[in-house]
Amino acid sequence: MTEEAHLHRLLLDRMTSTGSLRTEPWKRAAAAVPRHEFLRGGFFRRAHGSDFTAWHPVRRAEPGWLEGCYTDESLVTQIAGTIVPEDIRGRITREPTSSSTLPSLVLRMLEDLQVEDGHQVLEIGTGTGYSTALLCTRLGEDNVTSVEYDPDVAARARAALGHVGLYPTLVTGDGLLGHGEGAPYDRIIATCAVRTVPTQWVEQTRPGGLILTTIGGWLGASELARLTVHEDGTASGPLLGGGVNFMLARPHLPPPLGLLPDLGDGKERESTIGTEVLDDWTSRFVVQLAVPGAQRLTLERDGRTEDVLVDVETGSWAAVYQDGGRWLVRQGGPQPLWDTVEEQTGRWSGDGAPSLEKFTVTVAAEGQTIRW
Ligand SMILES: C[S@@+](CC[C@H](N)C(=O)[O-])C[C@H]1O[C@@H](n2cnc3c(N)ncnc32)[C@H](O)[C@@H]1O
Incomplete structure (x- = not known):
């Protein structure tokens, strides 16, 4: 067994034992998709011993790269909207803008998506293409459309997917608008968080279909939600719990603070x-x-x-x-x-401080409401 295959096996066993990977079709898909193929451009690791969150690059063929690809961790692949590991020597202290999500969360979400053979799926946030590859392996590339906001990230994902022989429909643009051409979808899954679920996603999902997305906001709290789309054009469903955290969709990022108000005058x-x-x-x-x-x-x-x-x-x-x-x-x-x-x-x-699993999200033409 090669070192890659060995590390991959250990990760699969771990995801199975922790319950992220639960069903046979997803176990087969996870076994068929090598994560390192989607991290050939390297990744950034958090650097310790700094007041600010600093990152240092780990490039392919550097010590720790292959092991890193098979750890159950999110791996940052782009910083500040443009910077990739190849660009940096030493450290950088800016915010991450693209990453390969930790595999156990990717698989947990894919299991939570409750897909069936033949389903058409729209993914928002292609990122490295790893989760897109899993969807293609499970459902067939003709059933998968993935949208990525960032053109450079999208181009790298396209190359990585092509390298492993997968050619789904890849769209570069704002996934908050969905992708009307391929609608209706049976499932929409977002691997970036949104403040409010876009009505376009509801419109582009067939009645009875599901939308799985993280709902987040500017105070940094977030949770995964699974909404069912109804015949009347609304969608509703519970938060699923588990403290799921994703980077916000770029158009939903907070505005700059600008000049602070006079905080003494209140x-x-x-x-x-x-x-x-x-x-x-x-x-x-x-x-x-x-x-x-x-x-x-x-x-x-x-x-x-x-x-x-x-x-x-x-x-x-x-x-x-x-x-x-x-x-x-x-x-x-x-x-x-x-x-x-x-x-x-x-x-x-x-009301007894209910946990987030007790919260329900409703999306209608008037907007989004979340109640416990
Ligand atoms: C956590 S990463 C995705 C991880 C990916 N699924 C994987 O397996 O590697 C989130 C991605 O969402 C993208 N993104 C952010 N806002 C977006 C938007 N409005 N539409 C589409 N993609 C968006 C980011 O550029 C980033 O690449």
Whole structure:
């Protein structure tokens, strides 16, 4: 057995034992698709010992490359929208913009997609092409369409898929618009997160079909949702749980913070809650639903740490800090953001603090609602 085959086998065994890989057709597909073929351009590893998140490149044929390809980890393949491992010597400290998702999550999502033979699938976020290859192997390349926003990423995925002999329909463009030409689809799967599920995805899925996507937002909380499309043109379904996190679809990324409002100039009062609601995964999701336009930053001011929420569009802001045993909040702008956060988290706690699996998403022409 080659080293590649050995490492691949270990990964398959691990994904099976942890329950990500559950059914025979997906086990066969996962065994047939070698992940290293989709990482020939190398990847970035997180560099330790830096205040900022820094990344260093691991190029093909460098020590650790092959092992890295078969670890159950997400591997960053592009940084800051253009930079690939070949471009860098040393470290870089910018945000990742494309990656190969950890295989156990890819397979868990493909299992959750509940495909059947002959299904037409639209994938949003081709990335390296690894998940596209799995879909092609399971369903046949004629049944798979994949959309990638970034032309360079799309070109590399096309080459990698061609290298292993797979030729699905690959589209370069904004996957939030779906791909009307191939509609209706039986399934839509997104491997980037969205703030709101696009109505185009609902329109392009046949009644009874499924949309599997991560719903995220600007406070960094997210969860996987599986929606069923109904005859009346709406879609609804539960969040699936598991703390699934993906990079946001590029058109859904937050706007720059710009010039900060004057954070000293606001009304101060005691807060009924502390910033733990922003740290816990579930309550952060609840806060994000309450103030979807808010972004968070942490500032040192007057010798104390303040957690600040800023809504760039409205100019509203709230700064929360601890003073001895109590929490204080100072707010400014047209909307008292923290009042909304207190009200929404209070209602959620009052209802017994349900877990995200108890939340339901509905998408209709009027927009998206998420309720517990
Ligand atoms: C986590 S990666 C995808 C991982 C991929 N499925 C794999 O197996 O390698 C997310 C990808 O979504 C792409 N993306 C972001 N916004 C998008 C959009 N609006 N439409 C299509 N692709 C998008 C990113 O460029 C990135 O390549």
